[in-house]
Amino acid sequence: MRIDLHTHSTASDGTDTPAELVAHAAAAGLDVVALTDHDTVGGHAEAVAALPEGLTLVRGAELSCRVGGVGLHMLAYLFDPAEPELARAREQVRDDRVPRARTMVRKLQELGVPVTWEQVARIAGDGSVGRPHVATALVELGVVDSVSDAFTPDWLGNGGRAYADKYELDPFEAVRLVKAAGGVTVFAHPLAVKRGAVVPESVIADLAAAGLDGIEVDHMDHDALTRARLRALAAELDLLPTGSSDYHGTRKTVRIGAYTTDPEIYGEITRRATGAFPVPGAGGARQA
Known part of the structure; x- marks a missing residue:
């Protein structure tokens, strides 16, 4: 089994x-x-x-x-x-997921990454938006090679440069x-x-x-x-x-x-x- x-x-x-x-x-x-x-x-x-x-x-x-x-x-x-x-x-x-994701997008933009909220929302679709959707946007943009690579202090890892609490x-x-x-x-x-x-x-x-x-x-x-x-x-x-x-x-x-x-x-x-x-x-x- x-x-x-x-x-x-x-x-x-x-x-x-x-x-x-x-x-x-x-x-x-x-x-x-x-x-x-x-x-x-x-x-x-x-x-x-x-x-x-x-x-x-x-x-x-x-x-x-x-x-x-x-x-x-x-x-x-x-x-x-x-x-x-x-x-x-x-x-x-769940209600706090959208403002959190928007904050991460803003922080990434301040770091020079050309990510947009529209891109993240498209990736999330009807799902409950989260860090993996933002990470997928970074993969699409060629910033990182994989979703796992985005979960580091450089990017979206806990306490990372573009991390946001929720x-x-x-x-x-x-x-x-x-x-x-x-x-x-x-x-x-x-x-x-x-x-x-x-x-x-x-x-x-x-x-x-x-x-x-x-x-x-x-x-x-x-x-x-x-x-x-x-x-x-x-x-x-x-x-x-x-x-x-x-x-x-x-x-x-x-x-x-x-x-x-x-x-x-x-x-x-x-x-x-x-x-x-x-x-x-x-x-x-x-x-x-």
């Missing part, structure tokens, strides 16, 4: 539509895929409607958080999307909100140092004490030593260790299903969730 619990579609900053994403997941031999767009559930309906026979969809979101001046992402699975408090929090984060949730509040909505939380790529500053392990321990369910261990931004340390930390803190591609379509080089989650861990995630059910293909007969 092959399970990928972290992917993105055009509902946020991926390049596959939700329908294309589930088709690619099935073609890659996945049995389960989670759609976890940034701060939105806007792609879920299309993904459910297009779900191929034999593929199960886990509906989720990746929540933007910040603690102690460090940004982090919290994966939320199988929560009730209509629960009002969590819905308001997601909306507040409203983000406190991760402890995010855990509380998701649990109240019947969902399960997993700290995404917690030690991805190539992205910038990461929180100390003491914060992960505090989050575990506050109800965090798991940490993403097998991820393209974790080397072998980091994965081993995270696996040990998960055991120490009684957290569920997951593996995921963090697939963004052509915006990143990683393939869907490149990293996967153990079926027993997935089973525990579904057992803990009360806000929604996984949806089996085709068409989503068990929508919650």
Whole structure:
């Protein structure tokens, strides 16, 4: 059983539509895929409607958080999307994405980069605009070779020359909100140092004490030593260790299903969730 619990579609900053994403997941031999767009559930309906026979969809979101001046992402699975408090929090984060992206465009222009807001808006399309869209504009302009190359201190990396803050949730509040909505939380790529500053392990321990369910261990931004340390930390803190591609379509080089989650861990995630059910293909007969 092959399970990928972290992917993105055009509902946020991926390049596959939700329908294309589930088709690619099935073609890659996945049995389960989670759609976890940034701060939105806007792609879920299309993904459910297009779900191929034999593929199960886990509906989720990746929540933007910040603690102690460090940004982090919290994966939320199988929560009730209509629960009002969590819905308001997601909306507040999304509403700040446009002014943040405009600020990054302005900073790039001040650095001599001929990027425009119209270019970034075209790249984002109907999705929730974010840094990857600005990074893609830099690739189009030949400023950097890849989206990953834009996430450095020279450009859009945390604290970088063209970086701009945005409203983000406190991760402890995010855990509380998701649990109240019947969902399960997993700290995404917690030690991805190539992205910038990461929180100390003491914060992960505090989050575990506050109800965090798991940490993403097998991820393209974790080397072998980091994965081993995270696996040990998960055991120490009684957290569920997951593996995921963090697939963004052509915006990143990683393939869907490149990293996967153990079926027993997935089973525990579904057992803990009360806000929604996984949806089996085709068409989503068990929508919650």
